[in-house]
Amino acid sequence: MNIPTPCVCILFLSPVASLVASPTPTSPRRVAVVGAGIGGLALARALQTLDTGVEEVAVFDRRSELKPGVGGGIQINGGAAVLARLGLGEQMKASALPVRRILSRKSGGFELLDIDVESLVSAEPALVAPDGTPQAFSIMRDALQRILADSLPVGTVRLGQRLESLREDDAGVELLFEGGAAERFDLVVGADGLSSRVREHVAASHAAEGGGGATPPEYSGIRVQFGVVPAGGARPAGSEGEFHQWFGEGVYALTGSYGTGAADGATSDMVAVVFADRAAGSAAPPENSNWEASDVREDCVGRLRRAGIPAEVVSVAEQCERCFELGVYEHDATAPWVSRGGRAVLLGDAAHAMAPFLGQGANQAIQDGYCLADRLAAARAGGLAARVMGPLQSYALLRRAPVTALQLESRLLGAMETAGGGAGTLPQFVRDAFFLANGKLGVAAQVFVKGARPWV
Ligand SMILES: Cc1cc2nc3c(=O)[nH]c(=O)nc-3n(C[C@H](O)[C@H](O)[C@H](O)COP(=O)(O)OP(=O)(O)OC[C@H]3O[C@@H](n4cnc5c(N)ncnc54)[C@H](O)[C@@H]3O)c2cc1C
DSSP states (O other): OOOOHHHHHHHHHHHHHHHHHOOOOSSOSEEEEEOOSHHHHHHHHHHHHTTOOOOEEEEEESSSSOOTTOSOEEEESHHHHHHHHTTOHHHHHHHSEEOOEEEEEETTSOEEEEEEHHHHHHTOGGGBOTTSOBOOEEEEHHHHHHHHHHTSOTTSEEESOOEEEEEEETTEEEEEETTSOEEEESEEEEOOOTTOHHHHHHHHHHHTTTSOOOOOOEEEEEEEEEEEETTOOOSOTTOTTEEEEEEETTEEEEEEEEEOOOTTOOEEEEEEEEEEOTTBTBSOOOSSOBOOHHHHHHHHHHHHHHTTOOHHHHHHHHHOSEEEEEEEEEOOTTSOSBOTTSSEEEOTHHHHOOOGGGSOHHHHHHHHHHHHHHHHHHHHTTOHHHHHHOHHHHHHHHHHHHHHHHHHHHHHHHHHHTTTSSTTSOOHHHHHHHHHHHHHTTHHHHHHHHHHSOOO
16 A cells, blocks of 8 residues: 555654654753553663663662562563573573463363473574573562562662652653652653552643643443462473463463472472453442452352363462452553653563563563663764754654554453353354464464564
């Protein structure tokens, strides 16, 4: 299709026009990061590792401690490759489990697809460390958070500090915390997740100039129940390093094992059960609607049994000690990431929260952090793009396209995985045909590698 030249010019120039207007300092010296999740901590590590000229980084989090034993497990691939560049490759290798295979079957055992992750990743140069280690791991989120926090100078992470609001002016930005404390910085980065205060500020700054207003997270109508067996041992022998996906009646279940960072190499097991929310359409439930382990466990086991999911999955759910249920939310990734005044910028879930079905949320948050630090380093070195449009806009321009594509792909997968779940969902035969065809044609493997490849 031919796009008329004037349209191309408008497409190109409209973001650039707003970029040039931004008065962002090319070399901020004091940077505040709001949020000590994976994205915020990875950014702090990158700011202190690359030649950014940043002299002081403070990472604030509303939580009073980075508590072990919270949350579930994640897959890390492109994010691991980037962390290796930041000197954390050895820690990842020692703390995580290598991922070798993803095997998808119908509840009766019929195989839909089988992805040889180890071979695929080994054939992708950007995903192989200099020592030959393929960068595809599974790790508990708290273990990864600990690796990142421990890599920062003491005092960088400041806990028990809930950001209430911020005030931006030409000289910098003032952060106002619960309890009345205030502190000024040259730049603030909102790595504060789904309910981001910094995102609200960025949206308001554009609304004040006649741009769009706040864009609250959108509920997808899909829910996930998680069950973690911290001591592991709940899955069939020999399945470590393999993710098993099962498709039943209106239910999709995934089991996997994850490194915990423990010195003895202990692993945890996890089951994730995905289903369509029959009540969706009425008011969206709160972000985390159920953290009560026993309620979720009972509901999850019943759901798996009714869907005919095999005993190897039900057994993990029955043994889980930490069980919780989350609604899947997204943030509109096309909304502004940089405030009008150029002193506030977003990353990770605050910028582009995505459905978890490609396992890319944490991977992309890490890449955001690296890219932002890299753009600040480029601006300091006098790089052209960073000089013309400023480092923040250069970062947003580079990151927006890959994360938007991943967001759409994850959404499609979510629709497929919840097929057969009642009104508004796709029929199951469409789902089965989709996964079977994509497996046979090698499309699923390509989608995995494209998502896993680092884009920075
Ligand atoms: C069901 C599910 C499964 C997932 N599976 C995977 C996977 O397999 N692989 C993968 O890569 N990703 C996965 N993800 C996504 C991943 O967990 C996140 O996308 C990723 O960790 C990026 O997080 P973040 O650092 O941007 O934000 P978060 O991890 O949400 O961190 C935000 C931080 O900000 C703090 N904060 C919030 N508000 C304030 C405030 N006002 N003041 C101070 N601090 C504040 C919070 O306490 C928190 O510590 C999954 C997500 C879900 C929901």
